[in-house]
Amino acid sequence: MTYFCSFRKRDNMSKRYTITAALPYTNGPIHIGHLAGVYVPADIYARYQRLTRNDVAFVCGSDEHGVPITIKAKKEGVSPQDVVDKYHAIIKKSFEDFGITFDNYSRTSAQIHHETASEFFLELYKKGEFIEEVTEQLYDEEAKQFLADRFVIGTCPKCGNEEAYGDQCEKCGTSHNATDLINPKSAITGNAPTLKETKHWFLPLDKHEDFLKEWILKGHKKDWKPNVYGQVKSWIDDGLRPRAVTRDLDWGIPVPVEGGEGKVLYVWFDAPIGYISATKEWAEREGKDWEPYWKNENTKLVHFIGKDNIVFHCIIFPSMLKAEGSYILPDNVPANEFLNLEGNKLSTSKNWAVWLPEYLEDFPDKQDVLRYALTANAPETKDNDFTWKDFQARNNNELVAIFGNFINRVVVLTNKYYNGIVPEPSDYSQVDEETLAAVKAYPDVIASSIERYRFREASQELMNLARLGNKYLADEEPWKVIKEDEARTKTIMFVALQIASALATISEPFLPFTSEKLKSILSHSALDTESSWEDISTKDVLLSAGHQIGKAELLFNKIEDKDIQAQLDKLEASKKANEAANKAAEPQKEEITFDDFTKLDLRVGTIIEAEKMPKAKKLLVLKVDTGIDTRTIVSGIAESFTAEEVIGKRVTVLVNLAPRKLRGVESEGMILMTESPEGKLVFVNPDANQDVANGLQIS
Numbered sequence: 001m002t003y004f005c006s007f008r009k010r011d012n013m014s015k016r017y018t019i020t021a022a023l024p025y026t027n028g029p030i031h032i033g034h035l036a037g038v039y040v041p042a043d044i045y046a047r048y049q050r051l052t053r054n055d056v057a058f059v060c061g062s063d064e065h066g067v068p069i070t071i072k073a074k075k076e077g078v079s080p081q082d083v084v085d086k087y088h089a090i091i092k093k094s095f096e097d098f099g100i101t102f103d104n105y106s107r108t109s110a111q112i113h114h115e116t117a118s119e120f121f122l123e124l125y126k127k128g129e130f131i132e133e134v135t136e137q138l139y140d141e142e143a144k145q146f147l148a149d150r151f152v153i154g155t156c157p158k159c160g161n162e163e164a165y166g167d168q169c170e171k172c173g174t175s176h177n178a179t180d181l182i183n184p185k186s187a188i189t190g191n192a193p194t195l196k197e198t199k200h201w202f203l204p205l206d207k208h209e210d211f212l213k214e215w216i217l218k219g220h221k222k223d224w225k226p227n228v229y230g231q232v233k234s235w236i237d238d239g240l241r242p243r244a245v246t247r248d249l250d251w252g253i254p255v256p257v258e259g260g261e262g263k264v265l266y267v268w269f270d271a272p273i274g275y276i277s278a279t280k281e282w283a284e285r286e287g288k289d290w291e292p293y294w295k296n297e298n299t300k301l302v303h304f305i306g307k308d309n310i311v312f313h314c315i316i317f318p319s320m321l322k323a324e325g326s327y328i329l330p331d332n333v334p335a336n337e338f339l340n341l342e343g344n345k346l347s348t349s350k351n352w353a354v355w356l357p358e359y360l361e362d363f364p365d366k367q368d369v370l371r372y373a374l375t376a377n378a379p380e381t382k383d384n385d386f387t388w389k390d391f392q393a394r395n396n397n398e399l400v401a402i403f404g405n406f407i408n409r410v411v412v413l414t415n416k417y418y419n420g421i422v423p424e425p426s427d428y429s430q431v432d433e434e435t436l437a438a439v440k441a442y443p444d445v446i447a448s449s450i451e452r453y454r455f456r457e458a459s460q461e462l463m464n465l466a467r468l469g470n471k472y473l474a475d476e477e478p479w480k481v482i483k484e485d486e487a488r489t490k491t492i493m494f495v496a497l498q499i500a501s502a503l504a505t506i507s508e509p510f511l512p513f514t515s516e517k518l519k520s521i522l523s524h525s526a527l528d529t530e531s532s533w534e535d536i537s538t539k540d541v542l543l544s545a546g547h548q549i550g551k552a553e554l555l556f557n558k559i560e561d562k563d564i565q566a567q568l569d570k571l572e573a574s575k576k577a578n579e580a581a582n583k584a585a586e587p588q589k590e591e592i593t594f595d596d597f598t599k600l601d602l603r604v605g606t607i608i609e610a611e612k613m614p615k616a617k618k619l620l621v622l623k624v625d626t627g628i629d630t631r632t633i634v635s636g637i638a639e640s641f642t643a644e645e646v647i648g649k650r651v652t653v654l655v656n657l658a659p660r661k662l663r664g665v666e667s668e669g670m671i672l673m674t675e676s677p678e679g680k681l682v683f684v685n686p687d688a689n690q691d692v693a694n695g696l697q698i699s
C-alpha cells in the first residue's frame, strides 16, 4: 500500500464547501452516463466532506429553459411547462432513489431563480459589462422566428460535423454563434434561413481573456484534470469572442432591460446561476445565510460536470462571476469524459441507454451495485465503456465475494460464538498489530484519492480494505482456532469486528445503502458517538468488548447470467429497431389516376384453412373466405407463420388479380402483407376491435 501525505486539515476547523452538480436538462429521464459522469462522483465527494465534518452545500436542480424543451413541447402538442413538470418529477425521483444527497434540488423555473438571474443580468448591465448590438441573426421566414441554438443545424466550422447545433457542436465540443455555421438549416421547417436584424446583449469574452489565462492557464496547471485544462487551453489559444447572452424566444427568463421585450436570457447564461438560486432557496429553508457559500474567499467551490459543459463552467460562467465582482471562482471543475454502453455512444434518440427508472425495476434494491460498477469504471480521464458483463463481475467477484463474504463471516461467527457480543481481546499478535495499523491508514489513502477527484482509485482502495479483512480471517482461521484456543479466537474476532466497523463508516460515500445496512447490523446507533472518518485513524477501538451486534443479513446477492442476458437482449432489440428506423423508405412509385385505383378489388376476408406446400420453404396454401366465395390462395408467408397460426386470421385480399399457378396449385388472389423491423411478415388486416364482415370492399 502506498502512503500519501494527508490532504486534510488536522485541526478541528471545518472548511466550507459549495458543491454543484450539472443541472440536468429537463427533456427526458436520466441514464447511467449522467450518473457515472456527474452525480455519483459529486455525491461521493459531498458525503465524504460531510463525514469529515466539513460544512457542505451540495446543490443541483432541473435546467428548464432553452430551445430543446420548446421543440419537444411543440412535437408533443403540450406546453413547455408540461414538459418540464413531467421530467422534473422523474429526474428528482431518480436522484432520491440512487441516494444522491443534494441539500437542495431546485429548478430554474422557480421564482427565486428568475429573480436571481434577472438581478445578475441587471448588475452586469449596470456595470457596462455587456456589448449591446444590433446584428443580423438567422431567421426562418416561414416559421416567422429567429433561429438560435438548436433551432438551427449546420456544418461545424471547426470539425466539419454536418449536424452541429447553433450554439455548440456535440462532436468536437466547440461552442460558437449560430451565424458561424456553414450551410445552416432551420430545424423547424428545414428551410435555409435568411438574415434579419435584431438587438442582443453580448458578453465580451475577449475582454476576460487575460484574466482567464492568468487564473486557469497559470494558476490551475497543476491541480485541474489534464482533460479539462487541455480543452480550456485550446479555446483560449484560439482566441475568445463576444457571446450573445440573450435570445429571441418566448420560453425563459425575460430580459429585464429596455429593449428586451420578447427576448429571454440565453439558457447557458441563466442555468449556472441556478447553482446560486438553489443555494439561496436552501439557505432560506434552513435559516442560514447563503452569501458565505458564494462570496467568502475560504469557501471551496467545486463544479461536477461532463466534458460537454467545460466551456460554460470554465470560461463563460467564471467570466460572468468575475464581471459581477462579488463572487468567488471555482476551485476545481473535475469534468469527466463520456461513458459508452457496450461499445457504442449512449444515445437518447436511439434508446441506447440504461435508464435509471428501468434499472431499478430490473434490479430492485441494487442501487449500490450500479454506483459501485460505475465508479470502479468511471470515465475520469478518457471515455470508458460500461458492459453488463463487467457489472456482473464487479458484483459477483468484488461486492459479493470480498466485501459481503467478509462481513457475513464476521457477523455469523460473532453470533455463533458469543451471541453477538463483541468479545474481550487478549494480547495482539504481530499480524493483529499490522492489520489494525493498516486499517488506520485507509482513511488518509482514500481521502487523498477523493481530494484529487480520483474516485475509481478511491473505490478500489475501499475494496482493498474489505480484502484485508477477508484475508485476515482466511489466514487466522477462527473456525479452527476455536477448537484449541478460545482466548485467541476472541482476539481474532475482536480485530475482525474493528475492520467491519471501519468498513461500515468508510463505505458510506460509495455504497450508502450498504453502509446503512451494515451500521444497523453492527448496531452503530448504540455507540456513544456517530463514527466519523477520522475516528478510524485516531481511535484504537471502534467497537468495544461487550457491544451487542445484530443478526447477519446478506449485503449483496449474486447476479445470474440470465439477468445479464435479459439486459443484452433489450439492447439488441434497440439496435434492431434503430436499423429498421434508419432503413430508407422506398421511393414513391409513379403516379396513378383514381380510375387506376378503383380497378383494384380489395375485400375483407378470413383464412379458414391452411397447410404447408410440400417441398416449398416459403409457401402456405390457404383457403380464404372472401365473402364472395371460398377460394385457394398460395401465399409466401411460411417463413413467418406456421399453418396453425394463421387459421382464423382476418386479412385484406386483392380478389381480382388474374389467377396464376404456383407449384401446380392455382392461386386466386393475393393477401396484403408488410414487414416488421425484424423482417417478419405482418398482416395488413381490419382493426380487430371492429366487427367487419367478410366481403366488404376496401376503398
Ligand SMILES: [Zn+2]
Residues within 6 Å of the ligand: 156, 157, 158, 159, 160, 161, 164, 169, 170, 171, 172, 173, 174
Ligand atoms: Zn465540431
